[in-house]
Amino acid sequence: AAAVPGNPSQVSGGGRSSAGDPLLENRSAGPQSSTRCKPGDRRRSDQTTGELWTELTGLVGCPESEDGPGGGAEGGPAEVSLEEALVRVAEFLSVQLGAEESFGNPPDLSKPGDVPPLLTVTGQLLALLAWIRSPRGRQAVPQGTQASSGVQSPIPAGTPSQDESPSLSPRGEAQGQQPPQLEENQRASQRLEQLILGQLEELKQQLELQEKELGQLRLGVGATDSEKRVQYLTLENKALKQSLSLTRDLLLHCGPGPLSRAPQEEAEALAELQGRLQEAQDTTEALRVQLGAQEMQLQGLRGALQQLQQETEQNCRRELQQMHGQLAGLRARMASLRQGCGDLRGLVSTFTQSCQGSLSEARGQVSWALGALSAGGAGTKFQEAKQGPLAGCPGRLLELKGNIRVLCRLRPGTPSSLVSLEPGPGGTVTTCYRGHQRRFRLDWVFPPHASQEEVFRELESAVLSCLGGYSVCIFTYGQTGTGKTYSMEGPPEDPGIAPRALQSLFREMGTGGQHHVTLSMVEIYNEAVRDLLAPGPPQRLAVRQGPAGQGGIQVAGLTHWEVPNLESLHQMLSLGRGNRATAATVMNQHSSRSHALVTLTLRTASPLRGPATSGTLHLVDLAGSERAWKAGTAGTSWEDRDGAQRLREARTINRSLLALGGVMTALRARRPHVPFRDSQLTRLLQPALGPGATAVLLLQISTRPEDLGETVCSLKFAERVGQVELGPARPRRAPRSGTPSSLSTDTPLTGTPCTPTPSPGSPPSPGLDSGSSSALSPPEELPS
Numbered sequence: 134a135a136a137v138p139g140n141p142s143q144v145s146g147g148g149r150s151s152a153g154d155p156l157l158e159n160r161s162a163g164p165q166s167s168t169r170c171k172p173g174d175r176r177r178s179d180q181t182t183g184e185l186w187t188e189l190t191g192l193v194g195c196p197e198s199e200d201g202p203g204g205g206a207e208g209g210p211a212e213v214s215l216e217e218a219l220v221r222v223a224e225f226l227s228v229q230l231g232a233e234e235s236f237g238n239p240p241d242l243s244k245p246g247d248v249p250p251l252l253t254v255t256g257q258l259l260a261l262l263a264w265i266r267s268p269r270g271r272q273a274v275p276q277g278t279q280a281s282s283g284v285q286s287p288i289p290a291g292t293p294s295q296d297e298s299p300s301l302s303p304r305g306e307a308q309g310q311q312p313p314q315l316e317e318n319q320r321a322s323q324r325l326e327q328l329i330l331g332q333l334e335e336l337k338q339q340l341e342l343q344e345k346e347l348g349q350l351r352l353g354v355g356a357t358d359s360e361k362r363v364q365y366l367t368l369e370n371k372a373l374k375q376s377l378s379l380t381r382d383l384l385l386h387c388g389p390g391p392l393s394r395a396p397q398e399e400a401e402a403l404a405e406l407q408g409r410l411q412e413a414q415d416t417t418e419a420l421r422v423q424l425g426a427q428e429m430q431l432q433g434l435r436g437a438l439q440q441l442q443q444e445t446e447q448n449c450r451r452e453l454q455q456m457h458g459q460l461a462g463l464r465a466r467m468a469s470l471r472q473g474c475g476d477l478r479g480l481v482s483t484f485t486q487s488c489q490g491s492l493s494e495a496r497g498q499v500s501w502a503l504g505a506l507s508a509g510g511a512g513t514k515f516q517e518a519k520q521g522p523l524a525g526c527p528g529r530l531l532e533l534k535g536n537i538r539v540l541c542r543l544r545p546g547t548p549s550s551l552v553s554l555e556p557g558p559g560g561t562v563t564t565c566y567r568g569h570q571r572r573f574r575l576d577w578v579f580p581p582h583a584s585q586e587e588v589f590r591e592l593e594s595a596v597l598s599c600l601g602g603y604s605v606c607i608f609t610y611g612q613t614g615t616g617k618t619y620s621m622e623g624p625p626e627d628p629g630i631a632p633r634a635l636q637s638l639f640r641e642m643g644t645g646g647q648h649h650v651t652l653s654m655v656e657i658y659n660e661a662v663r664d665l666l667a668p669g670p671p672q673r674l675a676v677r678q679g680p681a682g683q684g685g686i687q688v689a690g691l692t693h694w695e696v697p698n699l700e701s702l703h704q705m706l707s708l709g710r711g712n713r714a715t716a717a718t719v720m721n722q723h724s725s726r727s728h729a730l731v732t733l734t735l736r737t738a739s740p741l742r743g744p745a746t747s748g749t750l751h752l753v754d755l756a757g758s759e760r761a762w763k764a765g766t767a768g769t770s771w772e773d774r775d776g777a778q779r780l781r782e783a784r785t786i787n788r789s790l791l792a793l794g795g796v797m798t799a800l801r802a803r804r805p806h807v808p809f810r811d812s813q814l815t816r817l818l819q820p821a822l823g824p825g826a827t828a829v830l831l832l833q834i835s836t837r838p839e840d841l842g843e844t845v846c847s848l849k850f851a852e853r854v855g856q857v858e859l860g861p862a863r864p865r866r867a868p869r870s871g872t873p874s875s876l877s878t879d880t881p882l883t884g885t886p887c888t889p890t891p892s893p894g895s896p897p898s899p900g901l902d903s904g905s906s907s908a909l910s911p912p913e914e915l916p917s
């Protein structure tokens with residue numbers, strides 16, 4: 134139970150109660166117990182701190198007497214030994230410590246920083262007492278304390294010897310008990326020595342621990358923990374230093390003389406330890422500074438890393454955007470290259486076709502010149518020379534004008550400020566629809582007051598080119614009620630394109646040469662192809678692709694009428710027109726509910742004008758595009774059969790016109806696939822819109838404000854058509870034999886062979902089997 138200075142955990146056992154301390158107990162039982170200030174005053178455990186303090190202060194000036202307790206001068210202070218005084222002080226401190234603990238929270242002795250200084254001092258006192266009772270202590274203390282007068286004035290180091298100073302204990306008792314006392318002192322001395330050695334060992338261990346801690350700090354243990362640890366070690370070092378300082382002071386104070394060698398060594402060791410501690414503290418401080426610097430460096434590195442990450446991220450994003458932009462640019466470039474490639478292909482194709490056409494024409498002219506020469510006679514030559522190029526002229530003119538042309542005719546009516554125009558060739562129509570102004574340029578714009586003759590004059594050259602073997606298609610397109618039929622057919626008193634064209638053709642044919650004219654007329658009603666000139670009621674005909682290698686399409690059972698003269702032709706047209714499906718709608722009292730196609734095949738043979746040619750003229754009167762509600766069909770219930778019929782018609786008409794728009798778009802874009810098969814109309818028009826053909830679109834528009842939407846749509850369609858290129862127009866030679874051409878210039882459409890010419894005024898015989906080749910005579914073979 135010996136207290137260990139500097140180790141509060143060990144001191145605490147003795148500090149809490151002195152009852153268990155053998156040294157204190159020995160004090161009352163041993164010979165020293167007789168040297169009391171108050172003899173026989175045995176210590177009671179229930180003594181208070183106040184009583185102990187009073188008792189302790191009573192020792193002041195109490196001299197040590199050889200007569201034992203109470204043997205001092207009467208009235209004067211009693212004598213007391215240093216040992217006794219120290220015992221009292223230790224007792225007082227112990228009780229004081231206990232009192233403090235009972236008032237407050239007991240200190241956590243596992244934490245060196247929490248060890249109260251009182252406890253440390255108590256431990257130091259107990260250690261001193263143990264040393265005093267040791268043989269060396271007993272040798273030293275009497276010598277050191279003899280000159281002292283009690284505890285009041287401690288004896289400094291190097292005080293006079295034992296003989297010169299009064300002894301703290303009776304000499305007789307000390308001499309009488311010398312042998313056992315000496316032995317006991319030696320043991321105590323050894324214990325004290327071991328004690329101090331243990332303390333030193335412990336200090337060393339603590340120092341090693343600190344060094345380990347410092348090592349860990351050097352290895353970069355967390356900054357916060359390290360700081361705490363440093364603080365803790367600093368406090369512990371301070372406590373240890375205080376403890377050692379106290380011990381050294383006591384030892385130096387109480388144990389001077391020749392036997393003070395051990396304390397000196399201890400002091401040296403202590404100094405050394407202090408030096409080490411100082412060194413460790415310096416190292417710790419240096420490490421702390423280093424740690425701070427490293428932390429700052431780390432912080433800086435973190436900031437730099439973050440900045441680097443942000444920069445990298447931004448760079449990546451920027452590069453990605455650039456890549457996207459480049460990719461988009463490349464895509465656009467690729468698309469434009471593709472388009473350019475398509476344009477080039479088209480140009481090459483156009484050039485090739487143009488060359489072929491020119492070559493063919495040159496051959497014809499050479500052939501004609503040779504024929505003229507062989508016929509002999511200057512007068513004849515002159516006459517034929519005058520007639521020769523007739524058929525070629527309109528064709529050449531047509532080629533110069535372009536193989537697809539768009540003309541626009543405005544229906545007469547109330548003028549509107551929303552539609553304005555610049556009439557004439559290359560004229561424009563400007564619309565203002567829903568706040569957007571748009572200008573459409575067309576090949577020719579006819580004002581509302583333009584006459585039928587004016588319109589036809591612009592088309593006449595194209596019509597006459599058929600006599601030179603060209604394939605020409607004239608079709609009227611526009612909203613319902615805008616005058617398509619009026620322009621194409623016209624009233625008897627003011628005929629339209631078709632009658633004037635036929636008249637012009639027959640007039641031209643009448644000038645000379647051999648001509649063979651056949652006529653066919655079909656309508657497409659609700660996607661059904663019907664022969665308008667068939668004997669008997671119109672029947673639905675099948676449209677199919679022609680044999681491989683011949684191209685084109687075929688309409689099985691279609692009748693082709695031979696037309697001997699203009700009068701017969703008019704009769705036949707009138708007959709076909711009468712068979713056409715019309716109905717009254719809100720927009721038009723005689724609205725055409727079908728598309729009508731009139732095909733005139735003109736085979737010409739003249740030995741003086743070159744090889745025989747086979748031209749075709751298609752006159753197409755399209756049904757009007759219409760909105761269902763405008764056509765008076767919207768909201769029609771199914772009970773109203775007529776209304777339902779109009780609705781169905783309107784749908785199929787619009788669908789087929791949409792298909793025609795798709796074909797035009799594909800032709801304009803020079804797509805490899807043109808959707809001719811999307812409707813019966815486009816199937817039948819395929820030959821008329823094929824390479825080498827000539828097409829003229831007559832667009833009919835209304836100027837009424839309520840029709841403005843339809844007008845803009847129609848103009849957009851016309852604009853698309855105007856951008857289509859069909860390749861250069863070229864004439865076609867007549868086939869040596871076979872059926873007459875119909876709807877197709879490259880491959881004749883093999884329908885029903887031509888019938889005998891019906892007598893003027895009489896419709897085709899109902900009993901005539903149009904599908905039977907025996908009932909119809911094949912056309913005459915023309916000389917090439």
Ligand SMILES: Nc1ncnc2c1ncn2[C@@H]1O[C@H](COP(=O)(O)OP(=O)(O)OP(=O)(O)O)[C@@H](O)[C@H]1O
Pocket residue numbers: 543544545581611612613614615616617618619620721723724725726755756757758833
């Ligand atoms: N330029 C014009 N001069 C005089 N009258 C015209 C003119 N254009 C059209 N009309 C008249 O307008 C009416 C409708 O014309 P038309 O039947 O030709 O139109 P449409 O476009 O063929 O109609 P739908 O598509 O319904 O058949 C007719 O009565 C016609 O006489």
